[in-house]
Amino acid sequence: MAVERLLVPLSDTVTVRQTVGYAVQSGLERADSLECHLVVALPYDDAVPESARQREDADDLLSRARNWVEEDAGDADVTIETATLGADEYLFGPRDYAEIFDDYAAAQGIDRVVLDPEYQPGVTARILQPLERELDRIGLAYDEAPVERSTRRGRLTGSEDFDRLFATFMVSYGFYLVLGDPTYWFDLVTGAAVAGIVAVSLARVTFSVPLDRVQSPIRVVRFALYIPYLLWEIVKANIAVSAVILRPSMPIEPTLTQVDSRVRSGLPLTALANSITLTPGTLTVRATDQRLLVHTLIPAAREDLFDGGLEKAIRFVFYGRESAAIPSPRERDDAEIVGGDEL
Amino acid sequence: MIEPTPLQVTLETVRFWAIVVLLGLGVFFTLVSTVGVLRLPDIYARAHTASQTDTLGAGFALAGVALAFGWQHAAVYTVLLLFFVFITNPTAAHAIARSAAETGVEPVLAEEGETDESAADTEGETR
Numbered sequence: 343m344a345v346e347r348l349l350v351p352l353s354d355t356v357t358v359r360q361t362v363g364y365a366v367q368s369g370l371e372r373a374d375s376l377e378c379h380l381v382v383a384l385p386y387d388d389a390v391p392e393s394a395r396q397r398e399d400a401d402d403l404l405s406r407a408r409n410w411v412e413e414d415a416g417d418a419d420v421t422i423e424t425a426t427l428g429a430d431e432y433l434f435g436p437r438d439y440a441e442i443f444d445d446y447a448a449a450q451g452i453d454r455v456v457l458d459p460e461y462q463p464g465v466t467a468r469i470l471q472p473l474e475r476e477l478d479r480i481g482l483a484y485d486e487a488p489v490e491r492s493t494r495r496g497r498l499t500g501s502e503d504f505d506r507l508f509a510t511f512m513v514s515y516g517f518y519l520v521l522g523d524p525t526y527w528f529d530l531v532t533g534a535a536v537a538g539i540v541a542v543s544l545a546r547v548t549f550s551v552p553l554d555r556v557q558s559p560i561r562v563v564r565f566a567l568y569i570p571y572l573l574w575e576i577v578k579a580n581i582a583v584s585a586v587i588l589r590p591s592m593p594i595e596p597t598l599t600q601v602d603s604r605v606r607s608g609l610p611l612t613a614l615a616n617s618i619t620l621t622p623g624t625l626t627v628r629a630t631d632q633r634l635l636v637h638t639l640i641p642a643a644r645e646d647l648f649d650g651g652l653e654k655a656i657r658f659v660f661y662g663r664e665s666a667a668i669p670s671p672r673e674r675d676d677a678e679i680v681g682g683d684e685l
Numbered sequence: 686m687i688e689p690t691p692l693q694v695t696l697e698t699v700r701f702w703a704i705v706v707l708l709g710l711g712v713f714f715t716l717v718s719t720v721g722v723l724r725l726p727d728i729y730a731r732a733h734t735a736s737q738t739d740t741l742g743a744g745f746a747l748a749g750v751a752l753a754f755g756w757q758h759a760a761v762y763t764v765l766l767l768f769f770v771f772i773t774n775p776t777a778a779h780a781i782a783r784s785a786a787e788t789g790v791e792p793v794l795a796e797e798g799e800t801d802e803s804a805a806d807t808e809g810e811t812r
Contacts, residue, residue, distance in 0.1 A: 343729045399771055580714060587721040587734060595795040596730050619775035621735050625729060626775075627782045637782065637792060667789045 346373035349443060349452040352382050352407055354399065356458035362407050364487040365456040366414040375419040379450060380407045383427045383439055383463045384606070393429075397490040400426050423450070432602065432676075435631035436469045440476035447482055455484040503545070505553045511541035551608065564659045571655055572617055579621040579643060586640050595641050598627070601634045601648075602676035604668060605656055614656045618647065635680075644679075648672040704749045711746030718742060726793045728785045732778050739774035743767065 346369045352358055362380075369376040382400035386393045404424040411422050427442045443455060455477065461470050470486075477484045515537035522529035586594060605611050611635040615634060623643025628635035632645040638644040658666035671677035699717055721734030746768060751763040 352722050369745065453702055520765070523758075576740050576744075583721070583734060583737065584714065584717040587717055587724060592724060594725070596726075596793055597795060598792060615779065616772070616775035619778050620736065620740060620771065621742065622733050625733050625736075625782050627729070627786050635786075637733075638734045639725075639730055 344632045345375045345377055345435065346370075346454070347377045347379065347450065347452045349379045349381065349447055349450075349455045350407075351439075351455070351461060352380055352403055353444060353458065353460075353462050353465070354403055355458055355462055357460045357487070357598050358403075358407070358458055360489040361456060361458040361487040363414050364412045364489070366411055366420065368456070368485070370415075370418050370420070375421075376415070377421045377423065378403055378411050379423045379425065379446070379452065380411070381425045381443075383433060384429050385388055385444060385463055393563060397426065397429070412573065432604070433463070434602070434678050436472035436476045439463065439473055440480055440482070443477070444480045444482050447542060453483065455482060457484055457486050458681060459486055459489055500679065502552050505555065506545040506549045507541045509553055509558070510545040510548050511537045514540040520524055560662075561660060564662075566613045568655055568659045572620070572652075575617075575646075575652065576621050579646070580642060583622040593660060594639055595644075597638050597679050599636050599638055599644060599647065600678055600680045601636055601671050603632050603653055603671070604676075605632065605653065605660065610660045613659070614653060617652045617656065621646075621652070648677045650677075700752060704752050707745050707749035707752065710741050711744070711749060714738070715742035728790055729782055729792045732782050736774055736778050739770050743770050772790065 348365050348369050350365045352362075361577065365378060368378065369378065384393065384396055384400060386396060402438050404426070408422055408424060411420060415580055425446070427446060428438075431438075431442075433439055433442070443644060444642065446452070447455070457470065457474070462471070463469070468626060474486075515533050518533035518536055522533060524530070586592065603611065603614055605614050611629060611632060615629050618624045618634070618636060619626045621643070623639045625637045625639075626634055627637050636647060638647060648671055650668075650672070653671065654666045654668065657668065668674075718734050718737040721737065722731050725731045725734060747763045747767045751760040754760040754763070
């Protein structure tokens, strides 16, 4: 009797239920007996404060998924295995995910991977397409679950879109009035019209990640706190670099370093990379996933970079105070000096 | 015309000298940055110091301008101007460094104490 072994990577999406349903159904069509491996890949390792909460979420998701499989399987012969992957390493991008799935598949004799089209591990952006490319490269068979996504759009559109429109409108209206005269009726009217056009046309572009009504304003406040800290860092670094440049012997020590940062791709990573570049003495040359290639001019700047002060500050801005207390890149072995070949 | 009181006179003097000092610092950091661009060995190192003009050079100069305008609407513009300089400067610096890396410009690197690093460096230089 043939056994079909399926690997189903889970993440908390609206389509995860349908994906599990499809996995069970398609598996039972191909063989009499099904072994369904439900896995959650954890993006962060134990060194990161939020990993404990993520682990709880993962366990919760796995137990729910187990119930779904039992429900769909009915009387059929289905064995369920659950696992969390990647707990001891930090997953950077699609390649890392593809590799841990491949390792697991090799160990368990998996026939096929069933992917959720909305698959989104952790807080990073959706990685389905690059993940599929990596799976192709590795040669692991996969199948994308056909799901109905209209339910998701229909249900969430209202409040999410309103938040984006409202935020874009208020930001552009505020900016218009700062440039104009907030007490003059003409500016108030034209400002509202312009902000309306901007909001309608650019809201989706401006906020690619859905806004949170509580968290997003808090982040703005935290960012305002971050600015004085950044300015202070810039002044310090400027003085250090100026001293080196003006000294006749010019004791520079240019090095290329590679730092694996622990912030999400997108806005947080951009903020971190730009802050690093903004402080003289460190210059971000490349950013691939969360791996930054940084050129440093003087040893003091390199030490500051490895101490991760800016990284902690960015984590404070986007994730809150507890998340800021992570080991520095040097302590967690994520910072190293590399040669010019890494370019 | 109303005679200015002594306090107003001193405040005006303080403000005048504060503006002079701020502009002086702005010019100083711009000068340092120029010296750096001339002295430093390669494009990556120069990109570091070029950003000094934008951060502290423009920063101090615009702070002086804001102070000269005093408490009026135009001062807000200078703060906004600085804000946009701070957003665009790292983007431009990164674009320059990245395009240099992509066209295969080898960075001049210091000889490191560790053997494997220096081996990697010399290997990079001989090619």
